[in-house]
Amino acid sequence: MTDEDDDRFARPDGHRYDAPESDDTRINKEWAYAALGILVVLMMVLVATGTVQIFPGG
Numbered sequence: 001m002t003d004e005d006d007d008r009f010a011r012p013d014g015h016r017y018d019a020p021e022s023d024d025t026r027i028n029k030e031w032a033y034a035a036l037g038i039l040v041v042l043m044m045v046l047v048a049t050g051t052v053q054i055f056p057g058g
Contacts, residue, residue: 046052
């Protein structure tokens with residue numbers, strides 16, 4: 001590849017062009033973010049109800 005071909009994919013901010021993600025990759029990320037979100041909400045509920053104590057009182 002020549003330098004001219006490399007410059008064709010360059011963006012003004014200096015980063016190269018990134019190809020779009022495949023559908024499988026996008027769906028897997030959606031599931032991972034959903035699972036992480038559910039875990040965070042569960043932890044917030046446990047802390048709010050006092051089941052899990054952040055600062056144990058003496």
